[in-house]
Amino acid sequence: MRDQTARNRVVVIGAGIAGLTSALTLAARGFDVTVLERAAAPGGKMREVAIGPARIDSGPTVFTMRWVFEELFAGIGLNFSDHVRLRPLSVLARHAWDDTQHLDLFADEARSADAIGAFAGAAEAKRYRQFCADSRRIYEILEKPFLRATAPSLPKLATAGGIGGLIELRKIRPFTTMWKALGDYFHDPRMRQLFGRYATYCGSSPFDAPATLMLVAHVEHEGVWIIEGGMHALAQALADCATRFGATIRYQQSVREVMVSGGRASGVILDSGERIEAHSVIVNADVGALPAGLFGEAVRTAANPLAPRLRSLSAVTWSMVAKTRGFPLCRHSVFFSRDYSREFAEIFGRGEVPTEPTVYVCAQDRVDDEARLGASGEEELLVLINAPPVGDRKSFDQGEVARAAERAFGVLQRCGLRVDIDQSKTRVTTPADFNRLFPATGGALISTSNSSSPLAPSRASSSTRSC
Template identity: 45%
Template sequence: MLSRGDSPVLVVGAGVGGLAAAIHLAAAGRPVLVLERAAAPGGRIRRLHPGGLAVDAGPAVLTLLPVFQALFAAGGARLEDHLMLRPLAVLGRHIWPDGQQLDLLADRRAAEDAIGDFAGPAAARGFRDFMARATRCHDALEAPFLTAQRPGMLALGALAGKLGTSPFGTLWDALGRDFDNPRLRQVFGRMAAYVGSSPLLAPATLMLVAHVEMSGLHGIEGGMGRLAEALAAVAVAQGVEIRHGATVAELLVQGGRIAGLRLADDTRIAARRVVLAADAASLAAGHFGAAAAKAVPRLPAARRSFSAFGWAMAGRAEGPDLPRQTVFHPADPVAEYAALARGQMPEVPTVTLWAQARHDPAPAPDGAPGGAEPLMTLVAAPARADARPADPAPVEAASLAAMARAGVTLRRDAVLAVTPRDYEAEAPGSGGALYGQAVHGWQSIFSRPAARTALPGLYLAGGTTHPGAGLAMAALSGRLAAQAVMGDRG
């Protein structure tokens, strides 16, 4: 039998969701022990080191800055004292095979002018109308959805009048209301890809992502890993103990509720409250023990979000001066997303290049050894093993060709590839899905696992749980998990 005593709340995983939960719990006076299998905090914020150069291989920018300012404040700290942020003037450069390009700018008036130059006055008006609807959508859903333990469906019905379109329709159809130009529809359809989903199937409510993006994207000086390091420091200052190299092998259950956990070295730690800040699919698949597996339902393979092929590189991007993010679009986005939804690789994929040392359009920096800069390219892939290629080489060749057509060539001094199988190895049972459940269909936003599970004493946090994928959503999930822990008795 495990001794229950006055045990701490255990948090499994030192990603943003886990660290957020720990900070909120500690601020409320709860003893907290964080168990992290890796040697450093971060979770999905991961670094690879091709040729010894640090490259962010996870989230590349910070969104919803007020969420993180509030999180640091909850821990008695100021974000600005821990991180140096670099706001991005260019949210992304979009390039098509025929050479046409559009820089999507952070300043709304400047973005409207750029879109007008790109596609005419009607397109500029469409952008203005679309952004007004996206803002109304965000404001209407923030309280009843983003910050609620269980989102309420009643909010969707009220949205119909505010959006001028049905929130039960698709994002692709909603974009068609404002954008006659198919390439602008393609640009803003990328909002669904940010959460591993297809705009052909995603609900119209995902237009709120446009408001989030236009509210500001920030790079972090020194890389995204600095965010995890700073949050860990705030947690420790609040009295949280973080134990690295601690792999959780099993969640222990007694009397129908959580009783603690067992580490890979067979150490057992008793607890009546455990926050699992790991992929919910791994829990459901039994990778934290059979006794806890039914705490959440299993996610069918067809409902998984996209995975990705990625290449972290030390080298240089040669060609036109590039911003931090450049997106190389195929001519036919419908064919691409339809293939991915079928579990197949598209013949011509969208390629995203992150030149991580750049913020505004600029030439490659010369400060690194040999003039190398950190680069990351990503291509969406299905999180299903039935059709995706085992060999990343053809996808890599297609990516390089897409960039070369736009006049961008890569000098690659050192390269590390990441495949869907690598992501699956990090989160067994996920199929390599990067964002948990795909946001396909209006009901999908209500069916992500919530903070409370069916197993008393076990709570969830992280980007595969409610309210959704992304660093800011993971931070909110940690707050919701902490609130659930503090609101339950027994």
């Protein structure tokens, strides 16, 4: 006989942010929730890497749109700020093209305009103001019918407001590439490159992604925060609140199979052979894990496979504790390649790590220009370059990693930053490593690239077909 308690039970596979959010919401509504996570801690891609006593954010490092979590917590009677402490940044990012060309963007639009004026001229600053106004308008148009929608689509957006909806659709320039649209605003190629980087936030190339991704500029102007205790503290807060409402989170538990009965999920079987019956199963894994058969044959057809060419960017990252000198790092710093089009052609066209990559550095002991370094002078860093999502077919051996490091840290050196690398305090993650951590992705960090989608950020449906 079927376990009667299973009628109210939901099994969540994966304690990533989406899985934890689902668990928290359902547990607060009275469901019997069990979360199964194969890692030893929550967070999923919001991961941290331990190097001695240091805990380095080695996944997402930028926290925006805090209202998403404020609404989530308020909806279950909690105050988000009671559980997660935030500190706003005034310097959004510091950008460098070489050892003399540096530009800061600020949370304050006027300060950014002044900085751009000093860097690229008054006309460029004026065009920046127009860019900000238009990116704000794109965000406002897309917020309700797309960003907040359960199943967003271009036809729904176009028809939601009749003729008005079609007019609004034209304003977001859905069929213009981001790179082309940026050329209408910025005449200085450095500015076009700087704002084109926002496409990579969604795993895409600015040369292929839609112009709607300009809305990221507005999102950042609405606020960028540091989470006290690191980004992983957000995952831990979600997990703690979920358990407070009665959810059970079991770590180091791998699911072998999703059981199916009557055309719908009915529970899971763990690698240990343990069976857990349930009314519903939420799979917080990459959508490709289902058609890849990672959760059994019965659910293989519940979602469509994702063609490798549609995968988002992957990365090579260096989580490290090191001394730095030369360049004045702030929390977020970006060091640009000298040939942006070549960089993305090599990643998406040839499936190779760029010859000269753009390098992102998150200096996690710094807030704006304030450095909180220890007596040793070392600091916690995440160094990242974009890479192709080929981790399921390329091993990234020591030679490949060494070449990537030479290229990445060569760019930093060209821009004036010296990093004293101690290999014993450095952990490298390649696309192959990301694919092992998050199977069926090839190492793609966001799953789907937006290059083929006229709206951004595109995402898979939250529900699957019947099995």
